[in-house]
Amino acid sequence: MTANETVAAETRRAALAAALAESAAGDRQAFRRVYDLTAAKLFGICLRICGERQAAEDVLQEVYLIVWRRAATYRADRSHPVTWLATIARNRALDWRRSPRGRAFVPVPAGGTDETVDDTPRADQALVATEDGQRLDHCLEELDERPRHAIRAAFLDGLTYADIAGRVGVPLPTMKSIIRRALLRLRECLNHDA
CATH class of the missing domain: 1.10.10.10 (Winged helix-like DNA-binding domain superfamily/Winged helix DNA-binding domain)
Structure with missing residues (x-):
């Protein structure tokens, strides 16, 4: 990663952390920024785990409700904001998979869909870096x-x-x-x- 890319990544991280802090104080515009900065990535996580678009959309809505209610619990000194958000999305999607509705769903085999959600690296790929x-x-x-x-x-x-x-x-x-x-x-x- 170049110095410019590192600075840009830190700027995005700081902006997202600030938006989460402002959301915790009830700022709806800040929450909208959180959504705009993270929706594609979190939807990708939900879709990958749920395996169906409608379920992923429903789970994503629940994820943002949880984020709105728990924004005050985010601690910037403990984790990257995307990691915190991705953990919520992953856990909620896994809850759906373990529910009766999720267990009844038969996933499409790998390569069975042309649908592309997000070309940017996943949160887990960023962590591996x-x-x-x-x-x-x-x-x-x-x-x-x-x-x-x-x-x-x-x-x-x-x-x-x-x-x-x-x-x-x-x-x-x-x-x-x-x-x-x-x-x-x-x-x-x-x-x-x-």
């Missing part, structure tokens, strides 16, 4: 292929353990064990590299 992200990526690569794919599917793609188990054809308890052991190995690797 940081030093911590690079360490995590290194530790993920140290895992065997099966646990590595399971971790990526669960924590980056937003799939449930049951979804992953079904995709690879193993019982749910086996998949839980694979992911648990992989998380322990990741923690050990990250602590060793620190």
Whole structure:
């Protein structure tokens, strides 16, 4: 990243953090700025996890209601504003996937749609570009292929353990064990590299 790109990224971060702080005080114009700066990215997260456009739109609306109510809880010294917002979107979308309506939905296979939501890097891709992200990526690569794919599917793609188990054809308890052991190995690797 060039110096100009770094300055531009920090300017966007500061603008978004300021808009969140103003939203916490009830400023509707500031909340509109939060929406304008983040809607495409958060919609992409919701769509990727929900798998259907209407559900993603509904979940996104709930996400912004949560953001409006909880804007005062955001702490700029603890996380990037996009990370905080993306976490809310991911968790809400996963809640939808785990609901009876979400479990009844059959996702379109990868490549089954031409719909493009957002060409900019996802929040998780931006994190991988940081030093911590690079360490995590290194530790993920140290895992065997099966646990590595399971971790990526669960924590980056937003799939449930049951979804992953079904995709690879193993019982749910086996998949839980694979992911648990992989998380322990990741923690050990990250602590060793620190």
